[in-house]
Amino acid sequence: MSKSFDMELFLSAVLTGSHATRQRHLRQAKLIQAEISERWQLETPWAWKKKHVAWFLGHRLASRCEATRYYYLLTVRLLARRLEKPWVFKC
Template sequence: MTKTFDMEVFLSGVLTGSHSTRERHLRQAKDIQKAITERWARGNPWTWQQKHLNWILKHHLSKRAESTRYYYFLTICLIADRLGKEWNFEHKIANT
């Protein structure tokens, strides 16, 4: 039996803000983890590459509202920060 990677422990060092903000980031990080695990069988964020997180932004969230994609973008930036990576992600705000 494999144990699921604990996203809450992973992000605990970089999560700030109100309780609801932290809960939103955790919920979204778990959704990101699930999507990457289903597509690439990589449930551990330490094995993720920039291409995995770019896929989330460009394809997995493509039919979601702009505001939803923005909040996921913020969560992805937290994940990259926790990984110690200086990855740049494209996020275009509509109507600018």
């Protein structure tokens, strides 16, 4: 039996701000992880490539309002910082 990936532990090094902000980033990161896992069976962010995250931002958030896409973009930037990847995405 394998343990599930702990997104909170993964992001703890880069999470800053108020408690509500940290909780929002964790909630959004878990949703991103679940969507990518469902689509490509990639359980951890270490296995993700830029195309996976771009797919999430472009397709799964296409019908969302601009503010929602912006907040998810902030979470993606935290994920990229934690993965030490030079990924740049547009809103």
